[in-house]
Amino acid sequence: MAALIHNHPTTAAAAASAFAFSPCFPRDPFLSHRSTNLHYLSKPEISSFLSPSRTKANPQNIRISPQFLQNPSISSSKLLNNSQLPNNDYSPLLQLSVRYGDIELAKTVHASILKLEEGTYLSNALIVAYIKLGRIDLAHKVFKAISSPDVVSYTAMISGFAKANRENEAIELFLEMRGSGIEPNEYSFVALLTACIRLLDLELGLQVHTFLLKLGFLDCIYVVNALMGLYSKCSCLDFVMELFDDMKTRDIASWNTVISSLVKECFYEEVFGFFRDMLRIDGFRVDYFTLSSLLTSAAGCFGMREGREVHAYAIKGGFESNLSVDNALIRFYTKCGSVEDVLYLFERMPEKDVFTWTEMITAYMQFGLVDSAAETFDRMPERTCVSYNALLAGYSQNDEGLRALKLFCRMVEEGAELNDFTLTSVLNACGSIMQKNTSEQIHGFVLKFGFGRNSCVEAALLDMCTWCGRMADAEKIYIRWPTNQDSSIPLTAMICGYARNRQLNEALSLFCVGQSEESLVLDEVTATTILGICGQLGFHKFGEQIHCCSIKYGLLSDTMLGNATISMYSKCGEMEDAIKVFNTMVVHDIVSWNSLLAGHVLHRQGDEALAIWMKMEKLGVQPDSVTCLFIISAYRHTNSDLVDCCRGFFSSMESIYQIKPTSEHYANFVGVLGYWGLLEEAEEIIKKMPFVPKSCVWRALLDSCRIHRSATIGKRVVKEILSLEPQDPSTFILKSNLYSASGRWHCSEIVREEMREKGFRKFPGQSWIIHDNKVHSFFARDRTHPQSKDIYSGLQILILECIKVGYVPDTSFVLHEAEEYQKKDFLLYHGAKLAITCGLLMTKPGKTVRIMKNILLCGDCHTFFKNVSVVTKREIHVRDASGFHCFSSGKCSCKDHW
Template sequence: MPPSARPPPPPTPRAAHAAAVKSGALGVDARAANAVMCAYLRAGRLSDAREVFDAMRDRDAASYSALMSGHARLGSPAAAAAELLRRMRLDGLDPTEYTFVGLLTACARRGNPRLGAQAHALAAKSGLCSSLLVGNALLGMYVKCGRFGDAVRVFDGMEDGGRDVSSWNAVLAGLVELGRHEEAFELFGEMRASGVRPDRFTLSSLLAAAAEGFSLPEGEAVHALSLKSGLEMDLSVGNALIGFYAEHGDSVDDVISVFQGMPVKDVISWTGLLNGYMEFGLVDMALDVFDRMPERNFVTYNAVLTGFCQNKESVRVTFAKKAGLQGLGLFRRMVQDGLEISDVTVTGALNACAIAADRKVSEQVHAFVIKCGCGSSPWIDAALIDMCIKCGRYGDAHLLFEHWQHAESFHIAWSSLLLASVRDGEYEKAISTFLQMFRSSNVQFIDDFMLTAVLGVCGTLGFTELGKQLHSFATKSGLLYTPGVGNAIITFVYVLGCWGHFDEAEQLIGSMPFKPGALVWRSLLDSCSKHSNMTMRRKAMKHLLALEPHDPSTYVLTSNLFSESARWHSSENTRLEMREKGMRKIPARSWTFHDNTIHSFFARDRSHPQSKDIQAGLDVLILECMKAGYEPDTTFVLHDVEEYQKRHFLMYHSVKLATMYGLLMAGPGQTVRVVKNIRMCGDCHSFLEHASVATGKDISVRDSSGFHIFRGGKCSCKD
């Protein structure tokens, strides 16, 4: 189009105002004044619009309604709109449907259901409740103010054919917000039956419901509907699809496919893609997305911070220590950039600090939380307790517990302290804490997480009777049938197996309210190793192979079972089958931290710059331990080799190498901390008990079974 043919740009609000003043229309024509006022409101200039309103000689209902809507849209308190309604009635003007829409919108945005209910009563008295605009405004107000029952009554009172897509969307959004996802899909069925066509808001709500409460088929059906209706290209629908596939997709490719197909992307789209990578454990790729994002907001930073904490166990992607330090670095950037720091942000930063396990940094973060006044949420205070314990600040953790200020959520403090005691091997303290709670009025707050932790302690300490009592409590309280309490049942199977009660363990498995999964049989299998019960091991192994035929760890367990029975040929055939199917065993790996650097070791590893010092020191330490009674247990070497070779293999297991490096670097009074990605073998466990005596050092090892604190020749796990 040539420049001369283009329409002129609309006049600015100030220019329109000047033109109205010059023509003399502003003082005598309410419509002209209303037009100027609306121009200012569209530009977000509420004070200028108010000046025009106050200068008007004659105002009509449209003047009041327009200013009310402006107050609502620009976030003014609902009382400002209510005051305008009062002045309007004093001027002898009757409110119109647009008046009520403005007032109800203000109530919805500012969360004022009391004023909204008064407006509802006045609208009914004025005979305007039958208006579709007023009805939809009432629905939106009640839903956003948490009065869903009132919203349903308004919806049911709307005449047949008197509802449009916005009416249905308001109730649909309310159901999704309340987590009533099945009802949301049922309502959608009624909506389609009534002949109302869904729009982008409908599909976005349904996708949110599918992401939170349903599985892949429901979300895919909504995706198909978006394609059929031509709404897939809409920005809000695309963002909702990304969120759904991040939660339920078969792989991150589903998320990428939607993202790449979107013609327009915003910060929500990019954050959704980042979340998708995090959900599938692809932390490094998520960071690449973060670096490429054209725009970031505090939600983006929170997503990355939360992702680091969620993926701390994924050692194939990044080490836990590194993830924690990266998360803290991200938190510093948020503070430096002046972004909004929410409770979610602070909790994420505290979790990251707990993962990093750096005492000095934890004190700095703790000081920041106090300085910015964030410590008012029970979740933040619980995260503070957890961080203090993981960073070795036990005294501070107990002070936080003693000064807990949230009476209505005191159980969160109990839970934090109990789980932290379990994690650090303070098992007697954990049982004592739990029994205090169990015998007090706080019993109603005992949940599946606590039961899981305490049943695990019962297995460690051999408290089978207490374990049985807790199982009975879980049954009577209904906790046995909640989704998460399956972990507690699995732990109790392990408890019974550890102490040789295999018949009872089998009976418990048979009485489970759900079909026993791989974790149940894996738990029983682990407990069998304490008693060399080959019959039960074969039975558990058979179930495990049937349930997880494609899991490499299942084949490794099978191979080890054959090796322990000296069936070397069968063991090798199992390993061969693994390789033919393209499966790889995850190698055992241990690491420790020094000067904010991760030092990682494989078995018989010589790649470390100080390898010679480590191996020389380990040779000396093994001799000292042997003088004190340590005897290498070659039954843990599952290779068909000579005895002297087995002893050599045992000497340089990854845990021993990492521990030796930690001992070389540790200062006076420092605890040596080691992490291993799989379960530590029995020989390493025995060696570390003797090493804690020979060196006079506390040694902390975290493996896949939990925490082990070696002190004075004993381990906290009591094995």
């Protein structure tokens, strides 16, 4: 039962106190009725008990001076003065030594007892005293010196071993007692079950249960309470409930055990039902243990009303000053997001311990008040490892990675205790800042510290490596993961890591392996990650299967997963399915609305996106910065008459919605103006920006110059981009292409040589199709595909057929120095053309061919696809960086503006 109470969300001091006085464990079971329990007497009562009148029968009376009662550490040998208590009963003095923590008094009494003839009763009292004084070694010596230990002797030592983290010795001693023919009593079984609880030994617990049933001990409340504590600890709630239902008589500890078991298994609603039954059936008055469990339950189900009712009940019952209840109240109001109530409670608490201060740090961090949490930490009168960890974890959760690393260095310098939670938090913080060198240093420290084989730390190490781009190191950690440990956590981390580092095929392959080997259980995190990958790849069928599995396993109640499903369908070109998922969601957050808006913008459905925005306004949904980006972009896909509406929305962002426009908002607005040919106005907007524009704003204007073929403004824009990002690889490419376009081939080659020297590489254009649940990807002039010979032959025939209907290769898109025939050769084997040919060869006639591309579709490929739709009489859907293009009968849905 000590372990059961230890796991309850109360302070350690309160838990220890609960164990000492809890009715689930009888008081002083190892002393006979002859001893008077001095532990519950006041100092005057002790003086009276040892007064001369009480010891008149003995010629050598013990006289205790008032100085001893004021200061019990005075030499205890003088107290005895070679005398003896009446009837040689030294147990009151032993209890006195326990009360004042005076080990020297106990040793002196021990010495006096040794002069007497051996007596099991006094030896047992001595064993109990040493155990309570924390000297299990001395207690064991006394036990071994007893020639004929009885059930009390064995029980005392079994209990002592169980509480001193020597559980296996406790079990061995119980078996020794049974082997010697001594029958255990109810206290023996409570002690044995305590050892089982600490070891989480369910198998032995079941054997003890059978033995108890056979001997008829299941009528003893203390034993059943201990047995329920074991089953609760081992998450066997059904056994707990069965034992509870069969109890003829219950005490408050019985109710507390079953209520805390329900809390542990997250049956929060049932908790309050049992609480009402406790009051109605047995009429027990709640204690602080009950109230703490109820508050934990209310926090778990975010039951603000229930929690406030428990708070009122605590005040009515006189528990408003109870430290454990107040700490539980702080946790409850923190979970329910009521910062005012937390602060009010904290300020009014008459007593605060280190756990109270730590709870406040956790609360501030949850509310995002990082500086307040740091100030609270500095004000703490004393700190523990838990306090440091609360601050460290809070920094990590609030994306304050650098502050977390500084705190960790301070902990190391101050010699603070480091545990697996500490290292897990600092590894998460290191992952958040994504600095490879720093992550390698922390990795080395963890291995040197000796936590490298801890599963929690190993999982955090793996995750950190994936965030810092160290996938090779992450793979090494994953490969050496012990086979006897749960592999679902590292498997999920690797899948997410591959996705994060754009290794999408590897992520899907590993997911499929985990599913086939049944080593991975589909949860919200994994499903969300895989749906995100399916969306990026346009892998509709795979995403649809994950959606079905999510419904089957009841995961779609998770809002984040629902949002990922909307995004997946919209990116796969299935906007109707995305809308259906949105409409079936029980709860929508701002991300849900943004996902729907993003889908309409991606499909160039500006009117539909603006209709969604009007619906949001009617429902009173407050937009965020991302919402504004999509609303501005939507005006690009409506008509030019709505440009004034776009201007009005952009100008009112800060005044109406309290959202200050960023460079990204300006880039979208400039893109809309430029799209409708208002290039001069767009340029003027950039010049009047209240802050220095980022390159993305100028690039938006440059894109509009490309659409409208405005070379004059384009040259000015290029100069701005080159001055803003002279070292960006894309800027080098832009500069090189400009030199090539103007015929300055020597200058172009110098720029490219500089790129090679600096190690810069152009982000390669890639195109792919999905067929038979496989991704077939292509780069320009790619010959790595197994059917490349057939694809190239098919493309040559397709080009000839397109030329017959009017296709003329546009070599102006090839800007490097080359002969005309070389330019055509480069142009005709772009990755997008190879992908469309592969799709036509692999799919049945009449079927739509879907192509994905990671960059903008070039002008020549756009023209080529319009001709292919005429020649093949098929629809061709292409998703590039600007959105979806639907080619049909020689026309494109983008109206040649993309």
